[in-house]
Amino acid sequence: MASSITTMTKIHIPTPLRQYAGKQPAVEVKAGTVAEALSGLVSQHPDLQRHLYTDDGKLRSFVNVYLNDEDVRYLQKEATVVKDGDSISIVPSIAGGL
Amino acid sequence: MVYMLKMGGQNYEALRQHGEETYPHECCGVLLGQMDGESRIVSSVARCGNTRTDSPQNRYHIDPRELIRIQREGRERGEDIVGFYHSHPDHPARWSATDLAEAHWFGCSYVITSVEKGKAAITNSFELMGSDEGEKSLLDEKIDVAPSET
Numbered sequence: 537m538a539s540s541i542t543t544m545t546k547i548h549i550p551t552p553l554r555q556y557a558g559k560q561p562a563v564e565v566k567a568g569t570v571a572e573a574l575s576g577l578v579s580q581h582p583d584l585q586r587h588l589y590t591d592d593g594k595l596r597s598f599v600n601v602y603l604n605d606e607d608v609r610y611l612q613k614e615a616t617v618v619k620d621g622d623s624i625s626i627v628p629s630i631a632g633g634l
Numbered sequence: 635m636v637y638m639l640k641m642g643g644q645n646y647e648a649l650r651q652h653g654e655e656t657y658p659h660e661c662c663g664v665l666l667g668q669m670d671g672e673s674r675i676v677s678s679v680a681r682c683g684n685t686r687t688d689s690p691q692n693r694y695h696i697d698p699r700e701l702i703r704i705q706r707e708g709r710e711r712g713e714d715i716v717g718f719y720h721s722h723p724d725h726p727a728r729w730s731a732t733d734l735a736e737a738h739w740f741g742c743s744y745v746i747t748s749v750e751k752g753k754a755a756i757t758n759s760f761e762l763m764g765s766d767e768g769e770k771s772l773l774d775e776k777i778d779v780a781p782s783e784t
Contacts, residue, residue, distance in 0.1 A: 551669070596767075598738050605703075625698075628738035629736065630695070630736075630739070631695040633660060633730065633732045634692050634723075634733075
């Protein structure tokens with residue numbers, strides 16, 4: 537359900553995705569939820585779609601989305617409400633091993 | 635075209651020493667600095683914890699919350715994330731199938747140090763090439779280490 541209250545939210549773009557976001561380190565969108573914010577981001581920069589989402593529209597498993605310092609998976613996922621002053625960070629996983 | 639990672643001697647030794655300190659477990663951390671065309675210039679390194687406490691001798695993972703903090707602090711200094719480093723205890727400083735499968739920061743450097751019997755041996759760097767998961771590769775790149783200031 538879309539939130540009725542929207543606010544300007546800053547989304548921090550990780551280095552590898554900036555080339556698809558007009559080379560910007562951050563993008564401001566008007567949104568009431570994380571879902572609306574990401575949708576707004578992709579609307580502004582459609583090339584981000586395939587890097588953030590699978591073909592069936594799910595966030596890629598290695599794409600972590602944080603609202604401030606909280607992983608949205610442990611909040612209300614993409615339905616998480618964003619408030620004035622909140623920021624969203626897109627953080628691809630960093631892992632590996634021998 | 636020469637792909638290169640540039641850093642000062644102190645930062646280079648710091649990431650190698652980290653691997654010695656965590657041996658026989660893998661260490662991991664973040665490289666911060668600036669992109670410079672096809673090269674990356676490192677101005678600081680940030681140690682991270684390895685959340686793979688289930689298998690730290692052959693796996694590493696950086697907590698995204700730690701990365702967000704490092705990224706924020708770097709932003710305040712005018713630095714970007716330009717790469718990551720980790721160690722291979724008693725294993726060559728070459729990327730593995732796991733390293734490639736888990737690499738998603740295109741255009742960034744992945745630095746690997748082999749730590750043999752507790753001593754840092756070889757340090758190599760690789761740039762993650764490609765633009766999507768279906769066609770990515772890790773390409774050897776030169777590390778240009780400036781002498782440490784005395």
